[in-house]
Amino acid sequence: MRSRPRSNRQTFMPMSMDRIIARSACVCHFNGMFSQNPDDCVRKLGENELIERIRAWLGPVAPPAPYGMGDDCAVLPAVTTSRQQIITTDSLTFGQHFDASAHAHDAGAKLMNRNISDIAAMGGTPGPALLNLLFGPDLSLLWLEQFIAGIRQCCEKFGVTVVGGDISQLPPGQFTASVTLTGLTDSPPALRSTAEIGDTIYVTGTLGGSILHKHLHFEPRIKEGQWLAAHEACTAMMDLTDGLGKDLAALLPEGSSAAINLQNLPLSHDARECARKDSHSPQMHAFCDGEDYELLFTVARGTQSEIFEKQWQTRFPELKVSCIGRIVNAHPAGRYIDIESSEALPWQSGFEHFKQT
Amino acid sequence: MRSRPRSNRQTFMPMSMDRIIARSACVCHFNGMFSQNPDDCVRKLGENELIERIRAWLGPVAPPAPYGMGDDCAVLPAVTTSRQQIITTDSLTFGQHFDASAHAHDAGAKLMNRNISDIAAMGGTPGPALLNLLFGPDLSLLWLEQFIAGIRQCCEKFGVTVVGGDISQLPPGQFTASVTLTGLTDSPPALRSTAEIGDTIYVTGTLGGSILHKHLHFEPRIKEGQWLAAHEACTAMMDLTDGLGKDLAALLPEGSSAAINLQNLPLSHDARECARKDSHSPQMHAFCDGEDYELLFTVARGTQSEIFEKQWQTRFPELKVSCIGRIVNAHPAGRYIDIESSEALPWQSGFEHFKQT
Structure with missing residues (x-):
């Protein structure tokens, strides 16, 4: 990895399902998440008893x-001095990042996987985590148990431990949870700020239509991230959370544009499915939809793409990697241009949270 | 510090102002915290712009x-191998840990100081932190700026940096924030689980009536905690968040009781003030009220208390320390007994969050 830092560009780990999932979060009493049955409500338990249950549900993690x-x-x-420690945090809010159609187990897994994906994007190995839970007194104990089971399953899979946390009370019908996750990298961490003009742009897996299924069932790319961070040709990396159209901007150096090869955008089955249902193209869904949780990375100019891609296929035969474009000098047409026509892509920016005009 | 761990007893960093502050958190539009003026609402800004503002408000931290x-x-x-790294998390929720009478600056300071107090209780030095903010779209930008200013002031005072975070949306009228704070200890960390029968029980400062003022204006006992953790006579330590009556149980080994010298309970002015206003004694307020954020610690049996207290006074001439009792063999009368009469204290347990019968 190149190690020269560049800018203070930030993202604060934003979210994007808002566009798709209804925002009204309050006063929902359906699907077993909130309960009218006093015997199945968290309010039935004292705080200490509730925490004892959560610890028991977490078990060995x-x-x-x-x-x-x-x-x-x-x-x-203790951390050996040859390794670098990293840390991230991400939240999951009912009505915003999942809705009542999601199973509690999937919601818990999503919260943990979102954070693990951030560790993957730096090339790290996840380690100890902290869990903040905020919920109304009518939250179902059964739902909470399944939510914690989802967290536990991810923890067991990726070697994460839950070493601390906090519970706090919200009004009835509400739920939100945050995880802060630490990690370690062997190689220098893969940064967003180290790409240069001339580098090619790659993405793992397929993109778009995550709302139909993948946003609850994605696989953090831990091994792939570690391999890339250690690969001398990889110049910068991040994970795709808000959609390529918003996230790619964070990889572009000042005074650059991205020339996108639309033919090479790896369209997911669900991007096509979404396109069938609305008036947009599958490419629009692949470029603009959020929550892909794939790795977006750049490869140094001068790298022989055939060799790099062959190395990838040897190491990860089951996961596709696609060269979707190149970083070029800033183009008058816009930040994202079509590599064939040099015209601006119709999708110049992603979704902005909170802004309501 | 003794280093032998004992039990899995836990607390999950609970909260206690609930008893005192009204629980209704929703649909509040007063005191400038939430705004009807579109130009003063967070919804006016896109997420990136909002995060840029928060970073600017945080400035050098x-x-x-x-x-x-x-x-x-x-x-x-990087952490040198001679130091131990610690981590904690704590939340602050509107309507639960502060109400509309609190100034935004004080609320921000309280959130950070709650976490710093946990670091103090292990004998640590605070370091990098992460900040999760969750709020409705009607949150006042001016209020948020002042909240962040309170966080910044604490960070500057204690050498804390804010290195990451997350913002998420709640329904209108709501606000909650969490901090995850790392720290380092030079001495082995001071634990809760290492006290033994025969140890004496000490507390810093004065107790009770925090609701009147101190819960928003306390001083984390960082230097005192470091000094105690390095002192060979100190056997266990924690900070007082839920009140002596609840927290002390976490220091007591199995098969023990605490013999309390009620005459030595350090009554705060506000404990007396609260007692004047209600039917309870100042001792009840000192024993049961939450959010003192003082250090509760034990000193090894056989330590000459005069020498220890003189050392304390030389090092911390402005902060009182009080010997409030001793850990004794489990007493049939109860967990907390009067050291003079050997009768059970009338206050055997603290407040339990979430339980509503």
């Missing part, structure tokens, strides 16, 4: 104090 | 990527 919950802080394992 | 916001993760500074 919740180590005892001082390396886990049970003291004022958790003690983190 | 928000370092650039890769050691701060702006990439998928933040890179943490």
